[in-house]
Amino acid sequence: MKEYLEDINKAFESKVRLGIMSMLMVNDEVDFNTFKEILGLTDGNLASHLKTLEGLGYIEVKKRFVERKPRTTYSRTRGGEQAFKEHLQALESFIKQATD
Amino acid sequence: MDFNFLFFTLHFKVLFIMKNIEAIESVKEIRSMMEKSSRFISFSGTSAILIGLFALAGSWIAWSVLASVNSGPDGYSAPRWLAVAPQLIVTALLLFALALGTILFFSVRKAKKRQQSFFNKPAYRTFLNFFLPLTAGGIFCLALLFNGYVGIVAPVMLLFYGVSLINAAKYTYGSIFGLGCAEMVLGLLCAFFPEEGLLFWSAGFGVLHILYGIYFYISIERKERLS
Numbered sequence: 200m201k202e203y204l205e206d207i208n209k210a211f212e213s214k215v216r217l218g219i220m221s222m223l224m225v226n227d228e229v230d231f232n233t234f235k236e237i238l239g240l241t242d243g244n245l246a247s248h249l250k251t252l253e254g255l256g257y258i259e260v261k262k263r264f265v266e267r268k269p270r271t272t273y274s275r276t277r278g279g280e281q282a283f284k285e286h287l288q289a290l291e292s293f294i295k296q297a298t299d
Numbered sequence: 300m301d302f303n304f305l306f307f308t309l310h311f312k313v314l315f316i317m318k319n320i321e322a323i324e325s326v327k328e329i330r331s332m333m334e335k336s337s338r339f340i341s342f343s344g345t346s347a348i349l350i351g352l353f354a355l356a357g358s359w360i361a362w363s364v365l366a367s368v369n370s371g372p373d374g375y376s377a378p379r380w381l382a383v384a385p386q387l388i389v390t391a392l393l394l395f396a397l398a399l400g401t402i403l404f405f406s407v408r409k410a411k412k413r414q415q416s417f418f419n420k421p422a423y424r425t426f427l428n429f430f431l432p433l434t435a436g437g438i439f440c441l442a443l444l445f446n447g448y449v450g451i452v453a454p455v456m457l458l459f460y461g462v463s464l465i466n467a468a469k470y471t472y473g474s475i476f477g478l479g480c481a482e483m484v485l486g487l488l489c490a491f492f493p494e495e496g497l498l499f500w501s502a503g504f505g506v507l508h509i510l511y512g513i514y515f516y517i518s519i520e521r522k523e524r525l526s
Binding site for chain 1: 315316318319322323325326328329330332333335336337413416420
């Protein structure tokens, strides 16, 4: 049991960070407002979770101007993709083991 | 000693079950976020209601055009029908342009309200999967008209429209699937009553759109606004 639990990534224990990463796995780019809307968070709360993931090197930030308004978009990094897949695999084998 | 050991294993068992529930919850969360973020959600029920009203107006125009042709006991015979065909085709094309304009206008407005870009990837996937079968259906209908198979144009339109909706439903609101099925069933029924084509057509493109728009507004849009 212990070895499976070790593979579960602490960074994804937060529901918000798990949600952010899930969205970035199926979309190459997601902007700040989309995160905000789907996850239902305040700006500050969301920003801090995004910072954490950025600090871990799991996501990348891109800032640019669209029609003179700043738009911030996020994308997954290779490291983030790898970490998420490992986390998912750990969850999967944990559930499998428990139901056996 | 024995008791202590029992307590120890029980403790781990409870912990294990709790962790398992957490793991299942996590997987559910991942799935829901992936789905929500990859679907086109800038759709407005108002546009469906308006399109339904336009369709009813359009079929009224078509009905009056057809009424000016004296149909024989055998239904619309081809030579007489061909005289009004251009009028009907122009009406249909105008209606299509009007419907497309309406849905784009309301979708762009809804996306702007949410401070999202309208033409994102989910939108692209939805429109591609919708217009691919629909375009094929449109060209097929033209071929039918040119060959004089007037009676089965209405069922073919309903069928292809239903198929397009079912195809696009995977990338947008799931309830579109139901609307697609209803259009398809109506199209199949209509195929058995070709002389009632216009009636079925206005039921499918008019009444069903209005009903779906109302349903969408009440069950989905109002909840979205509240949250």
